[in-house]
Amino acid sequence: xxxxxxxxxxxxxxxxxxxxxxxxxxxxxxxxxxxxxxxxxxxxxxxxxxxxxxxxxxxxxxxxxxxxxxxxxxxxxxxxxxxxxxxxxxxxxxxxxxxxxxxxxxxxxxxxxxxxxxxxxxxxxxxxxxxxxxxxxxxxxxxxxxxxxxxxxxxxxxxxxxxxxxxxxxxxxxxxxxxxxxxxxxxxxxxxxxxxxxxxxxxxxxxxxxxxxxxxxxxxxxxxxxxxxxxxxxxxxxxxxxxxxxxxxxxxxxxxxxxxxxxxxxxxxxxxxxxxxxxxxxxxxxxxxxxxxxxxxxxxxxxxxxxxxxxxxxxxxxxxxxxxxx
Amino acid sequence: xxxxxxxxxxxxxxxxxxxxxxxxxxxxxxxxxxxxxxxxxxxxxxxxxxxxxxxxxxxxxxxxxxxxxxxxxxxxxxxxxxxxxxxxxxxxxxxxxxxxxxxxxxxxxxxxxxxxxxxxxxxxxxxxxxxxxxxxxxxxxxxxxxxxxxxxxxxxxxxxxxxxxxxxxxxxxxxxxxxxxxxxxxxxxxxxxxxxxxxxxxxxxxxxxxxxxxxxxxxxxxxxxxxxxxxxxxxxxxxxxxxxxxxxxxxxxxxxxxxxxxxxxxxxxxxxxxxxxxxxxxxxxxxxxxxxxxxxxxxxxxxxxxxxxxxxxxxxxxxxxxxxxx
Numbered sequence: 252x253x254x255x256x257x258x259x260x261x262x263x264x265x266x267x268x269x270x271x272x273x274x275x276x277x278x279x280x281x282x283x284x285x286x287x288x289x290x291x292x293x294x295x296x297x298x299x300x301x302x303x304x305x306x307x308x309x310x311x312x313x314x315x316x317x318x319x320x321x322x323x324x325x326x327x328x329x330x331x332x333x334x335x336x337x338x339x340x341x342x343x344x345x346x347x348x349x350x351x352x353x354x355x356x357x358x359x360x361x362x363x364x365x366x367x368x369x370x371x372x373x374x375x376x377x378x379x380x381x382x383x384x385x386x387x388x389x390x391x392x393x394x395x396x397x398x399x400x401x402x403x404x405x406x407x408x409x410x411x412x413x414x415x416x417x418x419x420x421x422x423x424x425x426x427x428x429x430x431x432x433x434x435x436x437x438x439x440x441x442x443x444x445x446x447x448x449x450x451x452x453x454x455x456x457x458x459x460x461x462x463x464x465x466x467x468x469x470x471x472x473x474x475x476x477x478x479x480x481x482x483x484x485x486x487x488x489x490x491x492x493x494x495x496x497x498x499x500x501x502x503x504x505x506x507x508x509x510x511x512x513x514x515x516x517x518x519x520x521x522x523x524x525x526x527x528x529x530x531x532x533x534x535x536x537x538x539x540x541x542x543x544x545x546x547x548x549x550x551x552x553x554x555x556x557x558x559x560x561x562x563x564x565x566x567x568x569x570x571x572x573x574x575x576x577x
Numbered sequence: 578x579x580x581x582x583x584x585x586x587x588x589x590x591x592x593x594x595x596x597x598x599x600x601x602x603x604x605x606x607x608x609x610x611x612x613x614x615x616x617x618x619x620x621x622x623x624x625x626x627x628x629x630x631x632x633x634x635x636x637x638x639x640x641x642x643x644x645x646x647x648x649x650x651x652x653x654x655x656x657x658x659x660x661x662x663x664x665x666x667x668x669x670x671x672x673x674x675x676x677x678x679x680x681x682x683x684x685x686x687x688x689x690x691x692x693x694x695x696x697x698x699x700x701x702x703x704x705x706x707x708x709x710x711x712x713x714x715x716x717x718x719x720x721x722x723x724x725x726x727x728x729x730x731x732x733x734x735x736x737x738x739x740x741x742x743x744x745x746x747x748x749x750x751x752x753x754x755x756x757x758x759x760x761x762x763x764x765x766x767x768x769x770x771x772x773x774x775x776x777x778x779x780x781x782x783x784x785x786x787x788x789x790x791x792x793x794x795x796x797x798x799x800x801x802x803x804x805x806x807x808x809x810x811x812x813x814x815x816x817x818x819x820x821x822x823x824x825x826x827x828x829x830x831x832x833x834x835x836x837x838x839x840x841x842x843x844x845x846x847x848x849x850x851x852x853x854x855x856x857x858x859x860x861x862x863x864x865x866x867x868x869x870x871x872x873x874x875x876x877x878x879x880x881x882x883x884x885x886x887x888x889x890x891x892x893x894x895x896x897x898x899x900x901x902x903x
Contacts, residue, residue: 502837511828
């Protein structure tokens, strides 16, 4: 089968299509004929050799495809259309997936749309609910509102919690898109001071919850934007990994809860439970079309490197997908 | 009545006994004839003019005494022996206390012992359970094990959760005391590298929960000592307030939850609920003598400044109490 692996060329890590044997499913795993895979920042980190936890030489942590092989007790059968997280191996014609992470694809979805669901919607769900404990009518600040996770989080916060959704993005086009998805307060971080806008929109109190993909650059501004006893979930470091001079008393006197999280390095059990909770709480809304995956661009598998560059340049609104269909 | 207030003398803030009118209880408050008050680090911060939230000119956030005046619907009556948190005003002959924070004193306790209960036991309970969600048989690292909160936390973690309790302290005398209270692993931070000892005691995995009173100096070592998906509660900054460099990816890849907390600036509702939970979960063990307050020294009210110095020099094991009895 065709699969994409990392190759080092004159000091730069790039992506190459190669021929590899079809993987063999272990007990409890499905073999999937991959129709589409999606691109994630964790793939870029893995390509750069910095993730420290990727064990599969083939990149890619989420797919949509057709079940090729399944034990009966998994509840799936050959021919089923499924989407879900994989432990690497997604950028390929075939991949294995633990059956307890497979989600049946709604009939209306193409495989490209389905591939745009697992990672960003599970991450947004985990961040807002499993960790962030978002309650009805609370306020949430979502940075990078037009990103994959951002577009998922806006929809979940609006639909499941009728939350007040405050987003930041770097262009009017992206902000307009966020507004169409249901965002209430739109902040162009290039033109406005986001912490001032957040305080204005929350009667000076700050937000109950922050979804932070930015990290170091926004540290002090996030601390100014959060309510007393607020929750702050750190899920990305687009704005730098190292914060200089952190004042711990500020975290204490505001009684802030800061949680760092990543989805990829979590355990199999964690991902299975998260998938189950997500299917129960979110899939009914997807089937009704109230929540939808956002696909930015579909690249062919052979152009995986171009697809990653598109993400690195922040040109996407929603997900970047690789079409793998045979 | 006699009361202790802050006085500025040649650029140093010191404490002075003065005469003030007896405070008038508002609706829902008890007037207490104070028999003992205890000293807390928050009092020192207030004396230094740095707390930012103290509104009462009289210092002191916890007392034990005799109810002097109470509305019938509070469930208390004149003559009742009570202990609990007050919104300042503790270092005095009389103080007012919201009735939903008053805890009846077990018959066996002296007022000095009772004054040693509220702040440290409520803080330890809040930190271990309300925030830290300690589960049965989990492991917990308690820094400053011989401090007021440390001695309370060791007993709670052992008695309520049969947890593996790992403590740090700066002398053998303090460690021996922690051992007598039930600590399992004793680390002298002046002679041992605590993160190595923690990993050794937890099969290299790290602890489920850290109670951190130290802050900046221990930042990297705490991060090395915590288990993946562990909880880290920051409740003190004895080792400095400013961390020079924080690597956010480390928090993310370990999926750490860091919560800053202080008890004094929390709302009245929060303190009432915490007191209720504490009475339900902990007071039965106090009445049976399985958990006990630890009194280091009792100073007379007029020597409040000496009492605070004793704390600043870290000379105490357990609580420093002011005897106020008339």
